[in-house]
Amino acid sequence: MKIRFIFFLTLIFFCIFSAVSGCTESNDRNSGGLNESLKEESQQIAGNYVRDLDSYKTCNLTEPVLTESTNLNCSSCWQFVYKFDLVSEKDPDVVDTATVTVTVTEGEVVDTSYAQGSRYKLGIPSGSMGADDLLEKPVYDTEVFVYGTVSELEASEPDNVEKVSFKLNWENAELPVMSTGKPTGIEDIENGDWIIVTGELKTGNETGRDKGPVLFASRVQTEDLAETGLFTSEVNVNEEEMIVREIPANETAQAYRVWYEIREDGTTLEAKEKIFQNISPDNPIEIEIRDVKTGSTYTIRVFIRNMEGRILYDTEHVGGFGVEEKKTK
Incomplete structure (x- = not known):
């Protein structure tokens, strides 16, 4: 029990x-x-x-x-x-x-x-940093994009740019830059230029220097990359529609990331980012406004990058019934 x-x-x-x-x-x-x-x-x-x-x-x-x-x-x-x-x-x-x-x-x-x-400035790859930021938070042995102004530009031998060294200056920071070969674009660089350097940061131990890290450059770019005719614009406006065509200079068909905004009398009608595929001079980027209103002014802002994030073109178009004004930034 x-x-x-x-x-x-x-x-x-x-x-x-x-x-x-x-x-x-x-x-x-x-x-x-x-x-x-x-x-x-x-x-x-x-x-x-x-x-x-x-x-x-x-x-x-x-x-x-x-x-x-x-x-x-x-x-x-x-x-x-x-x-x-x-x-x-x-x-x-x-x-x-x-x-x-x-x-x-x-x-x-x-x-x-x-x-x-x-x-970053126009033409700089997305994710770039100033020389001061790289020195404050070093990223070693990884490709980085670093900007600043050039000083103490020297070649290993007179009239020889196979091996160069210079200082990259930004926000009171000074980053030594060297190369073991000829960096792409180095011929166009002078002291005082604002540039973007593509390269890898090495420690002082790796370079045999006791004065801190060094950026080894593989490519240098000037600040006027956004003004080298990468795109041209064509605008057609009538009483029914406004069509903007952004025509690349590169004849090889490729994809582009495009952010655009359409405004009517200052009011945003549409703002979006879109990937345009197979773009070439024969098949340009095309953005259109249908059913335009009598007496209204339309603005189309276009911001183009390649698929890696580099800014290629930034422009704005204003139109209304046969009157068109383009502002390129």
């Missing part, structure tokens, strides 16, 4: 434990789903805040990209970090990167921070 009692008591405890565990697991699943829903809602609120910034609405070149999301000390408290590229107000040939941190609590934006800094 005592054994039966113990057996039934054990069975009762087992059932109670199973029920409690099931409830706990169910609650965890429900809580997880609720947290995910709150996160998505908070992220949408933060994204809308970024898109409503004046700097984004007037100068943006790319869509905001979410780079970080953090759950704070409550289930409905989230912090999001977004980044987007925009045209610098100080220099239209400079592309800045804006970093926006947005804190959302219970569905409301409660705190924000905004930082904006120079990222």
Whole structure:
């Protein structure tokens, strides 16, 4: 009798434990789903805040990209970090990167921070950095794109550019640059030029120097790459439509990343990035506005990169009923 009692008591405890565990697991699943829903809602609120910034609405070149999301000390408290590229107000040939941190609590934006800094000039590959940034956060044995101004340019022998050395200066930083062969484009470089260097950073131990890292250059580029006739524009405007054709100088068909914005009397109708395939002089990039309105002015901003991210062309076209004005930046 005592054994039966113990057996039934054990069975009762087992059932109670199973029920409690099931409830706990169910609650965890429900809580997880609720947290995910709150996160998505908070992220949408933060994204809308970024898109409503004046700097984004007037100068943006790319869509905001979410780079970080953090759950704070409550289930409905989230912090999001977004980044987007925009045209610098100080220099239209400079592309800045804006970093926006947005804190959302219970569905409301409660705190924000905004930082904006120079990222690259027209013609510089995406992801490039100043000489000061590379020295502050060295990246070794990996191809990097570094910009600055040239000083102390020397060849190993007079009139011989097979081996060169110079200093790359930016923001009070001085980065030694060397080459073991002839870097592409070195013939066009002089002291004082603003350039972009493609190369790999080596440690002082690897180079036999005791004075710190050295950038070994494989290519140098001048700052006027965006002005070398990579594209030409053709605009047709009539009372029914406005068509912009961006015609590449390169006859080899290839793909391009194109961001464009269409505005009607200052109001944005469309803004998007699109990949155009098989583009050549015979098959140019084409952007059109259909059903234009009488008396309205239309603006088409076009920003073209290659698939590696290098900026090739930045232009703006304004038209309305046979009157067209093009502004190339």
